[in-house]
Amino acid sequence: MxxxxxxxxxxxxxxxxxxxxxxxxxxxxxxxxxxxxxxxxxxxxxxxxxxxxxxxxxxxxxxxxxxxxxxxxxxxxxxxxxxxxxxxxxxxxxxxxxxxxxxxxxxxxxxxxxxxxxxxxxxxxxxxxxxxxxxxxxxxxxxxxxxxxxxxxxxxxxxxxxxxxxxxxxxxxxxxxxxPLREREGDVDLLADHFMKSVAQRYHLQAGCLDAVARDWLHSHHWPGNVRELEHWVCRNLLLGETVDAALASPHGAGSSSGEHLRYREARIGALEAFDQRYLRELLGRHRGNITHAAREAGKERRALARLLKRYALDAASFRSGTS
The missing domain is CATH 3.40.50.300 (P-loop containing nucleotide triphosphate hydrolases)
Structure with missing residues (x-):
């Protein structure tokens, strides 16, 4: 064998x-x-x-x-x-x-x-x-x-x-x-890094790197096309010569100049955090603080959802009592 x-x-x-x-x-x-x-x-x-x-x-x-x-x-x-x-x-x-x-x-x-x-x-x-x-x-x-x-x-x-x-x-x-990729906690980062290296090697390019904003976006995306979608996205942006962090963090895969990128990045971090908090509050409200049921609807593992709640200091118990 x-x-x-x-x-x-x-x-x-x-x-x-x-x-x-x-x-x-x-x-x-x-x-x-x-x-x-x-x-x-x-x-x-x-x-x-x-x-x-x-x-x-x-x-x-x-x-x-x-x-x-x-x-x-x-x-x-x-x-x-x-x-x-x-x-x-x-x-x-x-x-x-x-x-x-x-x-x-x-x-x-x-x-x-x-x-x-x-x-x-x-x-x-x-x-x-x-x-x-x-x-x-x-x-x-x-x-x-x-x-x-x-x-x-x-x-x-x-x-x-x-x-x-x-x-x-x-x-x-x-x-x-x-x-599906959305059920594979932590694998998005691993796969993205793998594809960046393999695509760069295949086409004799310099591999990019993912910053914190890009990784946040990777984690928030639903990936309906799963691993193939992630591979094609990384490949497309490397071949177009765009920075992978900007391209993956942007909904349209568009790069920008350094000054514009910094302002965009700061604005997007704020928008992502606001979205996360609003989404999580509504999600917990619908499920009365039941993290297991909430994680199932969100398509995330229970531990991953619990970490998000901790990050934004959201107490699931308060949604059970209706005090949030």
Whole structure:
């Protein structure tokens, strides 16, 4: 069993990421299907690559395929391949995904977008590892591990009849949930620093640095695009030659001259603090001082919210008694 760069790039020291890494390392040992679920931009393919390169199949191929890009009429050809003359434009033999991934791992991304015909085909493949290329006379056996990923809740889709429940059971022998960036306390700073170094190295630039204002902004942003959004933001601002602290602290990623930047920075600190206090007071008021419920609505870990309350000297107990 070999390691690989992909398995080491599951970057994060948060409790949520540490738990995920442990599950990935354990799941990699067992040659069974794994379902990876998580929001867009959380790094599902990175987790799939880690599962492959930490597994006994690490020397075999890793073949990713986006199910959303597969035309329904060509699904069988994409998976099974074809022999010369199987149809009008088949001027030669073509291996399908099953042959390309032989001995390794086939990663089916956006599995939720696989049409009904494809779902039936995949269920059959999971039950019996044989297939017949289009135009061939004989069936062939294959030896691959299948990993699937979705940014949609497959349990709900199955309940709605939009995804086969029997296929879901087959895929979900082991399931991994990737936490969104907003649930990964402390990882934003770690990832931002990592991306600044890697982007600077890739394009032969000088890496920027984040000041306190930029880090405050990073912590306050909701990151709907998760890790991918953070990486693209850092990359864009470094390539444009803007200072990372100014660019990340600005809603539009715009830099400014040093004098204007200082006045802007002071004004923004005040605005951020005013926003934080107003938001926290309203949040605690809605939940009558219950920090656990308030943290869930805010999308923050309980400890992180408690630190914010301490920073602004807000006593959750006073909101329970209605004195605040």
């Amino acid at each position: 070999a390691d690989n760069k992909a398995s080491r790039e599951l970057i994060g020291n948060s409790r949520a990421m540490q738990m995920l890494k442990q599950r990935v390392e354990r799941a990699a040992r067992f040659d069974v299907a794994v379902l990876i679920e998580g929001e867009t931009g959380t790094g599902k393919e990175l987790v799939a690559r880690a599962l492959h390169y930490l597994s006994p199949r690490c020397d075999g191929p890793f073949v990713p395929v986006n199910c959303g890009a597969l035309p329904e009429s060509l699904i069988e050809n994409e998976f099974f391949g074809h022999r010369r003359g199987a149809f009008t434009h088949a001027v030669g033999d073509s291996p399908g995904l099953l042959r390309l991934a032989q001995g390794g791992t086939l990663f089916l991304d956006e599995i939720d977008s696989l049409p009904p015909k494809g779902q039936v085909m995949l269920l059959r493949l999971l039950e019996e590892p044989v297939f017949r290329p289009l135009g061939a006379d004989r069936e062939q056996r294959f030896d691959i591990r299948m990993l699937a990923a979705s940014n949609q809740p497959l349990e709900l889709l199955a309940q709605q009849g939009r995804f086969r429940a029997d296929l879901l059971f087959r895929l979900k022998l082991i399931d991994l949930r990737i936490p």
